[in-house]
Amino acid sequence: MKIGAEADIIISEDRKFVFKRRIRKSYRDLKLDEQIRKLRTKKEVNLLELCREYKIPVPRVWLEDKFTLKSEFIDGENLDDFIREGNEDKIKRILGKCAFFIAKMHNNNVVHGDLTASNIIVYIEDKEEVPYFIDFGFGQKTYRVEEKAMDIHNFVKSFNATFPLLGECSCFFEGKYLENLESDEAKKIRNRLDKIRGRGRYLKK
Numbered sequence: 215m216k217i218g219a220e221a222d223i224i225i226s227e228d229r230k231f232v233f234k235r236r237i238r239k240s241y242r243d244l245k246l247d248e249q250i251r252k253l254r255t256k257k258e259v260n261l262l263e264l265c266r267e268y269k270i271p272v273p274r275v276w277l278e279d280k281f282t283l284k285s286e287f288i289d290g291e292n293l294d295d296f297i298r299e300g301n302e303d304k305i306k307r308i309l310g311k312c313a314f315f316i317a318k319m320h321n322n323n324v325v326h327g328d329l330t331a332s333n334i335i336v337y338i339e340d341k342e343e344v345p346y347f348i349d350f351g352f353g354q355k356t357y358r359v360e361e362k363a364m365d366i367h368n369f370v371k372s373f374n375a376t377f378p379l380l381g382e383c384s385c386f387f388e389g390k391y392l393e394n395l396e397s398d399e400a401k402k403i404r405n406r407l408d409k410i411r412g413r414g415r416y417l418k419k
């Protein structure tokens with residue numbers, strides 16, 4: 215059993231399923247705390263089901279009880295570890311696939327909300343590496359450019375912080391993402407990314 219930031223994660227003994235139970239935060243009012251945990255769990259199920267409909271690789275999910283999400287265990291490796299072990303070709307290959315599916319998510323107006331390499335599991339399917347997306351508790355269904363750009367900003371920022379020597383790979387990722395967006399959106403999101411990055415520079419001063 216691993217203890218996540220907001221949930222207990224339990225893998226079933228037969229390694230077929232993962233149970234993610236959102237735990238009580240004692241600093242929150244009891245009623246409010248229950249509402250938040252219930253809402254995030256339900257939202258996560260809904261968004262994962264939506265992604266599945268859009269043919270984005272995500273585990274199958276079920277609502278086990280109001281605070282517990284049951285999902286199919288994806289027997290792979292976190293993207294972080296995968297990148298640490300890989301050569302540049304391999305890293306670009308997986309990042310290209312991530313970019314393709316994140317663009318697909320955004321084209322369908324699903325925003326992940328916590329896009330980092332530890333929320334992507336690389337699973338080998340018919341000898342091909344497939345990125346599976348998990349952890350949609352902060353996600354939402356939205357048309358807004360700001361939230362989509364923030365997904366990319368956060369992913370690239372955490373990638374560059376973990377892998378400062380792989381800047382070329384994160385540029386490659388961003389390029390592939392923009393390439394796969396529907397045409398109007400690409401320009402808007404690129405502009406918004408520039409703005410967000412400008413904002414960051416301004417705040418640092």
Ligand SMILES: Nc1ncnc2c1ncn2[C@@H]1O[C@H](COP(=O)(O)OP(=O)(O)OP(=O)(O)O)[C@@H](O)[C@H]1O
Pocket residue numbers: 216217218219220221222223232234273285286287288289290292332333335348349350
């Ligand atoms: N369906 C799954 N298949 C395989 N591993 C999973 C699955 N769901 C969760 N995990 C593992 O458990 C970890 C935590 O799950 P998740 O990210 O959904 O919860 P979390 O509470 O947000 O945790 P964290 O704060 O660490 O991100 C993942 O990084 C992954 O290693």
Ligand SMILES: [Mg+2]
Pocket residue numbers: 332333349
């Ligand atoms: Mg997580």
